[in-house]
Amino acid sequence: MNKVIRSPIAEFVIVHGRRRIGKTEMLIRAVKEGMYFVGRQESPKDQLKRFSMKLSGVLNDDMIGKYGLKSWDEALDHIASHGNLTIVFDEFPYMVESDPSIPSTFQEWWDHRLSRTRVKLIFCGSSMSMMEQYLFNRKAALYGRRTKQLKMEPMSFIQAEEFFPRLKFEEMIKIYGATGGTPAYLTEFRNGFNEGIMNFFEKSELLYSDAMYILREEVREPRYYHSILEAIAAGASTFPEIMNRTGLGREVTSKYLAILRDLNIIVRKTPVTKKGSSRKGIYEIWDNYFRFWFKFVFPNEDLIETGRKDLLKKLLEREYPAYLGKVVEGIITPLLIDRYPEYRIGRWWFKDKEIDIVGVDETSSRMFACEVKWKRSPANYRDVENLMEKAAFIEKTKGFRKEFMIISRNGFTPAASRLIDEYNITGWSMEDLEVMFEAYSGKVKSK
Structure with a gap:
């Protein structure tokens, strides 16, 4: 400017x-x-x-x-x-x-x-x-x-961190998972995550009311867009699934999905191994604020109306860590793109198999497969073994040199650690991730 x-x-x-x-x-x-x-x-x-x-x-x-x-x-x-x-x-x-x-x-x-x-x-x-x-x-x-x-786009995780320079890394991930990179929402957490997150459940607060306000301001039929977002949040990801769940016609569904994409609220993804447009595309809520709102606020209106903050807190304690797994995927992807600039990087899935982040470099016949395990318990032997088994199904990578990575919020069990050492797998704990981001953040800011 x-x-x-x-x-x-x-x-x-x-x-x-x-x-x-x-x-x-x-x-x-x-x-x-x-x-x-x-x-x-x-x-x-x-x-x-x-x-x-x-x-x-x-x-x-x-x-x-x-x-x-x-x-x-x-x-x-x-x-x-x-x-x-x-x-x-x-x-x-x-x-x-x-x-x-x-x-x-x-x-x-x-x-x-x-x-x-x-x-x-x-x-x-x-x-x-x-x-x-x-x-x-x-x-x-x-x-x-x-x-x-x-x-103007929402801020990246690194940019959002500057709002809270003294905040612990995991606390920042928790905040970003609910707000994304929208400055007005980030400032609602100036007194920390535990206080800020409860503003989502206060009807007088911005975090509660803004989702519907934005839809009413942006679109002519907010109830239909609301239905689509509700459907995606509940697990409908393909075009037919969204259409069937909402009861909307094909043309209307297509039009509204396109507008939600233009608003940067949702995104359409295809398997990283599929070039260009693909019928295998799925829709996800891309914006963390809307994703949180439709996951935890809208389905629990009855608890909000009756003031049951005790139950809402327990719900967050139980379900928020798993929710953050996808948030961490989004946070770590730019770092992996920086590390592997020649690779095409994204999610991969085939039938019932899915890997969080896959990178493929066809020129050098190399690839990596990375999964995020953001749970209370350490990643176990089966978590690591399962990643290697699924990677064998990635099409067009036969004979490729494969690299495996697994990110675990709470480290690894002894059996998982032995398997990681045996197959030279990269295992990152929360502490490792924080160190990596400090280095990556410094590199980004110096550009």
């Missing part, structure tokens, strides 16, 4: 991303000497009046503040005349809802005057569907005007 602001030419920038992701904070920090304006659901007159007061201060022109701007044409004329001004229009869709003529007015001024200045116009919005309607749709008046586009 700093590069945009220093640009010697006019810039028409679109910043988008889901709510709570930190767009506003980033823009406020970046545009210290420009103008920051937030759209509201208000009358066109009130909106223009607020903009007049803001612009008056930035341009040091008391007349604008005193008499006000009569139209957006007049406002954009002042901006064009200044010639070198940075303005952020946050929640731009609300501005358009208030005054539908804004896109065509901005289009005309950009095409004929503003694009020839050094003005920087930055448009930001949280509603992905509305940003699509007003800025990305081919029929939109402002379509094709953008010079740059920034989609």
Whole structure:
């Protein structure tokens, strides 16, 4: 964003991303000497009046503040005349809802005057569907005007760790498993995991209410999207399974799954050995916040309504460690990609067999198979043996040099350790994982 602001030419920038992701904070920090304006659901007159007061201060022109701007044409004329001004229009869709003529007015001024200045116009919005309607749709008046586009994504685990620099590694994994990399959710855990996690079960708290709020803001039929997410959380992963469980038609299911993917709430995965599109694809809830919400909040509304926090705590103690296994898979994958840059890395499955992370390098005929055992007890002999047995079924890897890795939250039984030593398998404990991440984090931050 700093590069945009220093640009010697006019810039028409679109910043988008889901709510709570930190767009506003980033823009406020970046545009210290420009103008920051937030759209509201208000009358066109009130909106223009607020903009007049803001612009008056930035341009040091008391007349604008005193008499006000009569139209957006007049406002954009002042901006064009200044010639070198940075303005952020946050929640731009609300501005358009208030005054539908804004896109065509901005289009005309950009095409004929503003694009020839050094003005920087930055448009930001949280509603992905509305940003699509007003800025990305081919029929939109402002379509094709953008010079740059920034989609803000959730933070990685390493970035999220910076919120809690003194926190223990396992505690950070537990927090990330419930929040993902969304800053607003991470801050709910400023007093630690045990206190923060219970906010999911308080109806007045953000962590409880935001899942449904986001769906209502983003989509027209939130109940159908809710049904799809509920189905996936309950174990339906293939397209037919989701369709059958929700009772939705093929076209509707396909459309809603595509939108949930665009919102970065779900992801479609195929076995790592299948190149390109594959009918073997499965759907998962990718966003940790939504995954936690549909796993632990929605199915337990009765306990939340009756205030049974004692039972909710016991439920988390019993089921959360196993839930975190998939979270750790997501955390460890970037590290493995860094270690094995030539490998194609992802999950593998075939019929009833599945391996958490598999890497394949066909050029050198090498592969690795890695599993995460995030449970209270140590990984046992059968856990290690089972990994090697399943790896034998990975297609197109006959004769490959195979490497095995197993990550265990609570170490390994003596029998498992002997098997690991016998077959030169890599066994990582929680402590090993923490050391690896410290090294990887330092490498990432130094880039």
